[in-house]
Amino acid sequence: MANAVITGGTNGIGRSLAERLAREGHRVAVVGRSAVAPAGVELIRGDLSTVAGTAAVAGEVVSRFDVVDHLVLGAGRFTRRRVVTADGLEHMFALSAVSRFALVERLLLALERSAAPVVVSLCGVAGPRGPGIRWDDLSLSRGFRAFRAVSQGARAADLLGAGFADRHPDSAVRYVLHNPMFVDSGLGAQVGGVRGRALDVVARLFARSTADAADQVHRFLADPPAERLTASRAGTPIDLARPEFDRAAAARLYTVLDDITASAR
DSSP states (O other), rough: OOOEEEETTTSSSHHHHHHHHHTTOOOOEEEEEEOOOOOOOOEEOOTTSSSSHHHHHHHHHHOOOSSOSSSEEOOOOSSSSSOOTTTTHHHHHHHIIIHHHHHHHHHHHHHSSSSOOOEESSSSSSSSSOOOOOOTTTTOSOOOOHHHHHHHHHHHHHHHHHHHHHHHHTOOEEEEEEEEOOOSSSSHHHOOOOHHHHHHHHHHHHSSSSSHHHHHHHHHSSSSSSSSSEEEEETOOOOOTGGGGGHHHHHHHHHHHHHGGGGOO
8 A cells, every 4th residue: 555645636637546546545645725535535735835835735744644655746727817926926836846846855754765756746848838937037027928837837847857866866766757738627717718618628529538647647656667757748758858857957946946945944
């Protein structure tokens, strides 16, 4: 029996994965703002959009689990308008980068007590193509565009994986970057309006189901990769030599996130 923690596990891919792991007899906890967890799954309520909220979630995890075998980072939310968190961060960057960095750092000891620890980050994996990280304006206070925010969050999540082995050279954790691609996960409700309704219609017709997408993530957990870093797009391996995985940029991001989260230590 494995211990699994899934952020964004109260809906979409995370929920489907949590339900499957629970059916298999594993102990599963999902992190979310919802008051309801899938049957047989523990709920950790929390706000991952803030540094303090993420620290509180990590504290609750370690109070329940001595060992964390699987950490799946799936929390994210699309917003058409610029939303600033209590820490002064752009909301999508806070969820895609800051919370993922902080959770892995704070849960690292629990992960390393596992015989086969795996972190799976549902992220960009070298996409979507766009302007990437705006280092001089991470909060996107100038010229906010939703696509720019998505691109920045995706790039940052990719770099977290790219820099993990340099950050923790002796760690046994296997880090997996995975983009499930087009999944019928209810994104239209977040997009809203006519575009959102149209997106949901297209998704029902052409997208993968959440159960199918969760099955791919499950494979990484059931049979952890031998490599310290793996990048996958819908199961297709991605070349880690791509510039989006630049280790110098990853080190820069880790330094920035160290500074952002320092107040919560």
